[in-house]
Amino acid sequence: MPKLITKLTVLLGIVHFSCGKIQRPDFDDTSEPEFYNPTWMASIPDHQPLSAVSIPGTHNTMAVYGGIYAECQTWTLADQLRAGIRYLDVRVRHVDGNLTIHHGVSYQKSHFGHVLEGVENFLQEHPSETVLMRLKEEFSETNNIYGAVVNYIENFARWDMLWHSRLVPTMGEARGKLIILQDFHGPDLGMRYGSLDIADDWKVYHRFFISTINGGVSMNTLRQQLLGTGNKYFSPTAVELVCLLPQG
Incomplete structure (x- = not known):
């Protein structure tokens, strides 16, 4: 012994x-991915429904600050996307039209515009891919972030980058698109997160x-x-x- x-x-x-x-497999605190796979969706047939594709994602995608009680990631958004992540979990605090990124009380030194710019840059460089993004309010209770989200899209992205339907697209329809999984009130900006039959079993x-x-x-x-x-x-x-x- x-x-x-x-x-x-x-x-x-x-x-x-x-x-x-x-x-x-159950823990990774390296500063950057060891392997990159930025175009893995290119091999998926265009006719394949996106609902038939297993989508790798990250919990609290932008939470890189705040110590052991708030940090969930060590890779930047750009590195996550290049490594193959295609589902983003984004939490915003709403104050006077501003949408800052938070994990609980912990401000993540970023805002929603940075996320939109990062996704748009990635999709322009890799048009074979698509990105799904759950968007919800956190550390504020206005229940009224729709107008601010629209303003950020107009200022930091392009409307034609978004998937504008509640219907599940095929892979061909989704290429080059950001699919917002809308977890907040307001008119449709994408697919409703609460309407999805989500299976996130993993082992x-x-x-x-x-x-x-x-x-x-x-x-x-x-x-x-x-x-x-x-x-x-x-x-x-x-x-x-x-x-x-x-x-x-």
Whole structure:
């Protein structure tokens, strides 16, 4: 047992000093993606309904400030989109027509215009893609952000960039479009978030669970299984920690 603890301490030191950040399926605090996939939607047939496509997204997309109680992301919006994220979760505080980005009380040093500009720049560069964006009010209770949203679209984006229908588009219809999933009152700007039958079930093999189901597998074999089959979320150091932690 003392030998195992010593070895684990050394490995943790490697993570801290040589890697600095952690990247695994259930957690990633690296400053930028290791891999980019900005045009993955190009291979989807035009006739495919968007409802038949699994869309990777981020929770509180713009929450990069505020410490452990507010930070949800470490990648910029541009990096998230280039990495393949196509669903954005955007929360705005409404004060006198201004829409600032918030996660609860934590101001994220950005406003809705920055989000629109970032999405438009990405779609102009990659017209094969589409972006879905849930938009809702947070840390204010005006229940009246529609007019401000319209003003921001007019000043920071283009109306023809938006998908103007409650109907689910095909992939061909959605290319180059921002689809607003409207989680606020007012006339239609896109699809109503509350009307969608949302399935966000997901399964992540936590490091302890992986070690349990691979209990009899050697470290080198497990590394080969995880890294040699196209799993790009594990670094070799993380795999070593996967193997060692449960044994104590």
